[in-house]
Amino acid sequence: MSEKKVVSIKDIAALSGVSIATVSRIINKKGRYSKETEKKVMDIIESHGYVSNMAAKSLREAKSHTVGLIVPDISNDFFSTISLHVEKFFADAGYSVFICNSANDSEKEKAYFRTLDSKLVDGIICISGLQSLPSDLTPRNIPIVCIDRYPENDKNIPIVSSDDTMGSYLATEHLIKKDCKNILFIANFTADYNRKTRYHGYEKAMKDYNMDIKKQNIIYLSGDQPSYVESEVQISNMIQNGYEFDGIFASSDRAALGALYALKRHNIDVPNKVKIVGFDNSLYSQLPSPSISTISRNTTMLAENGSQVLLDMMEGKTIENHRIIVPINLIERESSK
Amino acid sequence: MSEKKVVSIKDIAALSGVSIATVSRIINKKGRYSKETEKKVMDIIESHGYVSNMAAKSLREAKSHTVGLIVPDISNDFFSTISLHVEKFFADAGYSVFICNSANDSEKEKAYFRTLDSKLVDGIICISGLQSLPSDLTPRNIPIVCIDRYPENDKNIPIVSSDDTMGSYLATEHLIKKDCKNILFIANFTADYNRKTRYHGYEKAMKDYNMDIKKQNIIYLSGDQPSYVESEVQISNMIQNGYEFDGIFASSDRAALGALYALKRHNIDVPNKVKIVGFDNSLYSQLPSPSISTISRNTTMLAENGSQVLLDMMEGKTIENHRIIVPINLIERESSK
DNA sequence: ATGAAAGCGCTAACAA
DNA sequence: TTGTTAGCGCTTTCAT
Numbered sequence: 001m002s003e004k005k006v007v008s009i010k011d012i013a014a015l016s017g018v019s020i021a022t023v024s025r026i027i028n029k030k031g032r033y034s035k036e037t038e039k040k041v042m043d044i045i046e047s048h049g050y051v052s053n054m055a056a057k058s059l060r061e062a063k064s065h066t067v068g069l070i071v072p073d074i075s076n077d078f079f080s081t082i083s084l085h086v087e088k089f090f091a092d093a094g095y096s097v098f099i100c101n102s103a104n105d106s107e108k109e110k111a112y113f114r115t116l117d118s119k120l121v122d123g124i125i126c127i128s129g130l131q132s133l134p135s136d137l138t139p140r141n142i143p144i145v146c147i148d149r150y151p152e153n154d155k156n157i158p159i160v161s162s163d164d165t166m167g168s169y170l171a172t173e174h175l176i177k178k179d180c181k182n183i184l185f186i187a188n189f190t191a192d193y194n195r196k197t198r199y200h201g202y203e204k205a206m207k208d209y210n211m212d213i214k215k216q217n218i219i220y221l222s223g224d225q226p227s228y229v230e231s232e233v234q235i236s237n238m239i240q241n242g243y244e245f246d247g248i249f250a251s252s253d254r255a256a257l258g259a260l261y262a263l264k265r266h267n268i269d270v271p272n273k274v275k276i277v278g279f280d281n282s283l284y285s286q287l288p289s290p291s292i293s294t295i296s297r298n299t300t301m302l303a304e305n306g307s308q309v310l311l312d313m314m315e316g317k318t319i320e321n322h323r324i325i326v327p328i329n330l331i332e333r334e335s336s337k
Numbered sequence: 338m339s340e341k342k343v344v345s346i347k348d349i350a351a352l353s354g355v356s357i358a359t360v361s362r363i364i365n366k367k368g369r370y371s372k373e374t375e376k377k378v379m380d381i382i383e384s385h386g387y388v389s390n391m392a393a394k395s396l397r398e399a400k401s402h403t404v405g406l407i408v409p410d411i412s413n414d415f416f417s418t419i420s421l422h423v424e425k426f427f428a429d430a431g432y433s434v435f436i437c438n439s440a441n442d443s444e445k446e447k448a449y450f451r452t453l454d455s456k457l458v459d460g461i462i463c464i465s466g467l468q469s470l471p472s473d474l475t476p477r478n479i480p481i482v483c484i485d486r487y488p489e490n491d492k493n494i495p496i497v498s499s500d501d502t503m504g505s506y507l508a509t510e511h512l513i514k515k516d517c518k519n520i521l522f523i524a525n526f527t528a529d530y531n532r533k534t535r536y537h538g539y540e541k542a543m544k545d546y547n548m549d550i551k552k553q554n555i556i557y558l559s560g561d562q563p564s565y566v567e568s569e570v571q572i573s574n575m576i577q578n579g580y581e582f583d584g585i586f587a588s589s590d591r592a593a594l595g596a597l598y599a600l601k602r603h604n605i606d607v608p609n610k611v612k613i614v615g616f617d618n619s620l621y622s623q624l625p626s627p628s629i630s631t632i633s634r635n636t637t638m639l640a641e642n643g644s645q646v647l648l649d650m651m652e653g654k655t656i657e658n659h660r661i662i663v664p665i666n667l668i669e670r671e672s673s674k
Numbered sequence: 675a676t677g678a679a680a681g682c683g684c685t686a687a688c689a690a
Numbered sequence: 691t692t693g694t695t696a697g698c699g700c701t702t703t704c705a706t
Contacts, residue, residue, distance in 0.1 A: 006476060006477050007476070049473050049476040050476070051451055051454055051455040051476055051477075052455055053396070053455065053457065054455045054456045054457060055392050055393075055395035055396040055401060055456075055457050056392075056396050058392035059390070059392040059393050059396050064392060066435075066456070069436075073421065074411065074417050074420050074421050074424070075414065075417045075418045075420075075421040077412065077414060077417070080411050080412045080414070080417040080420075081412045083411050083412075083417075083436065084410065084411050084412040084438055087411070087436055087437070087438050088438060091437070091438075096435050096437075096452060096453075096456060097435065097436055098403075098433050098434065098435055098436075099406075099420065099424055099434055099435075099436040100424070100428070100433075101421055101424050101425060101428075114388055115433060116433075117388055118388040118389055118390065118391045119391045119392075119403070119433060120390065120391060120392050136386050139343060139344070139386045139387070139388055140343050140388075257624075283620040283621070283624060284620070284624065287594075287620060287621065287624035287625050288624050288625065288626065289625065289626040
């Protein structure tokens with residue numbers, strides 16, 4: 001490994017015959033230097049491949065031009081799409097982003113908050129699995145924005161989310177209008193985060209249309225296995241037990257897919273005998289045959305709005321709206337035709 | 338925003354009545370302090386929620402406990418799965434990872450190299466879209482490891498990749514053994530990166546089995562549209578033109594899916610009339626009906642081996658093996674039964 | 675076992 | 691327009 005000496009601002013100053021203060025001003029375009037010195041210095045910088053030492057700059061400015069992004073699992077496409085847009089947004093704004101996979105593990109997630117804080121990130125954007133966000137998680141008390149899920153907290157953290165309850169309402173209403181009389185609700189497992197919001201939409205739609213909500217129609221997944229597996233098993237069991245139903249609203253596309261597999265396996269026609277709606281507009285609803293109707297959250301807006309709010313906070317602006325709700329909509333596909 | 342003062346090592350020292358040197362040794366477990374002082378200091382650290390300032394530490398040590406990960410697009414599940422495992426690996430090793438989406442844009446990617454360098458990352462792991470990796474991209478000349486793709490370079494950068502040529506060979510051979518007589522090859526678009534390796538596997542298998550390689554059987558996608566769209570259009574055209582074939586090897590699952598759509602649309606039975614094999618074992622091959630046979634690269638091994646090599650380099654170990662080939666295998670599904 | 679002090683590279687206040 | 695210098699928080703060498 002060739003040991004080229006790394007050039008510092010001091011070297012550039014010496015090489016160009018000016019002071020380091022001048023070089024610093026030129027690098028940061030702060031003015032107070034002549035066109036000639038600027039050119040002279042910039043030439044030296046170019047030819048020596050100087051890049052400034054961000055650790056020194058961060059230390060000095062107590063600001064790192066870096067943000068942290070905490071997601072449960074970046075290999076999940078909902079989270080990875082959000083990550084893509086968050087990273088793009090901040091790259092354009094001159095920030096780098098640390099990626100952290102919490103795996104829905106509370107201790108891990110807390111550790112990430114501390115690590116990010118110690119790395120002097122200027123802000124954190126998180127899709128948190130935590131029940132609450134104690135303020136001592138980040139001693140430096142940096143700006144935080146939540147996306148999608150909202151842990152309790154005592155510092156009025158902004159939240160950008162989609163209206164899940166409305167989404168569930170739309171999905172359920174859609175099935176009702178398609179003449180389904182006995183609609184199952186599959187509640188996906190989501191760790192600490194509560195699954196009530198999506199249930200509420202189902203509940204409200206059922207009530208609004210004067211339909212009975214039967215206990216046995218509510219199916220909870222445990223999270224012990226991939227949700228499509230659990231879902232397939234549970235729906236299969238119901239079919240084998242002779243339980244009849246004609247509509248399924250699953251609070252995740254994967255659970256919806258599991259249900260579809262179960263129905264296919266038992267040769268029950270979808271959508272003619274049973275109609276299905278999922279949640280997320282992921283590949284799990286787009287690709288199967290029949291394709292699965294679903295609720296789409298606007299991931300791009302979720303990511304961009306969240307990033308913008310965080311940037312505003314980092315720049316010291318005051319945030320007027322601490323609850324941003326991003327539109328949600330029903331996508332009709334073959335499974336509920 | 339409450340302005341809690343951030344406590345530094347100096348504060349901890351004052352609070353515990355020892356010198357900052359002692360506190361530093363205790364934090365870093367360097368020894369040369371008594372059990373009692375250790376306890377006293379640790380208590381103060383706990384109760385004041387002290388976290389060390391990594392910028393200062395980085396500046397001092399010229400090392401940031403941070404690595405950079407450059408991928409074309411993290412929302413693509415091949416890349417996001419790799420990212421997950423890279424991040425996990427480095428988190429366990431005490432490093433944070435910067436995520437960068439190059440969007441297959443050379444200029445952007447180069448800018449990321451410079452930014453990462455200036456942020457003092459200790460190493461970079463990349464799935465590069467670059468044709469070559471000039472050594473002045475990172476003036477500090479930090480360790481770099483390539484995964485999957487291998488740009489030209491003059492510093493013997495380690496590469497961890499799967500044997501794509503072998504994968505293509507296996508796919509083509511599989512179709513031949515299934516009695517396909519006229520096999521199309523769909524070459525996915527991949528920016529700068531050359532698409533020859535996958536073609537070579539097809540070519541070799543065809544030759545080994547004494548099959549003709551017809552010019553009109555090689556289909557190139559331009560990258561102007563999503564590959565499944567382009568693929569569907571091209572295969573549709575061939576069918577409409579009355580061109581007959583009974584096997585398709587697509588160098589990406591998406592392209593394979595587009596082909597499947599085209600065949601379905603023309604009511605051509607898969608696998609009975611035409612058999613299909615894709616590449617990547619992504620959801621695009623797993624979820625459709627019929628499910629698509631595919632070549633699986635071991636993403637976990639790709640990520641973990643790459644990370645391990647980078648870590649070794651960062652720790653100054655000498656790397657004996659600069660080309661790590663990760664196993665690849667054929668997954669038979671319904672599309673080639 | 676502990677402490678004093680230099681210095682990592684940079685910015686900004688102050689001087690000229 | 692330019693330069694001098696203090697100091698950001700930390701590690702480490704050298705004393706003690």
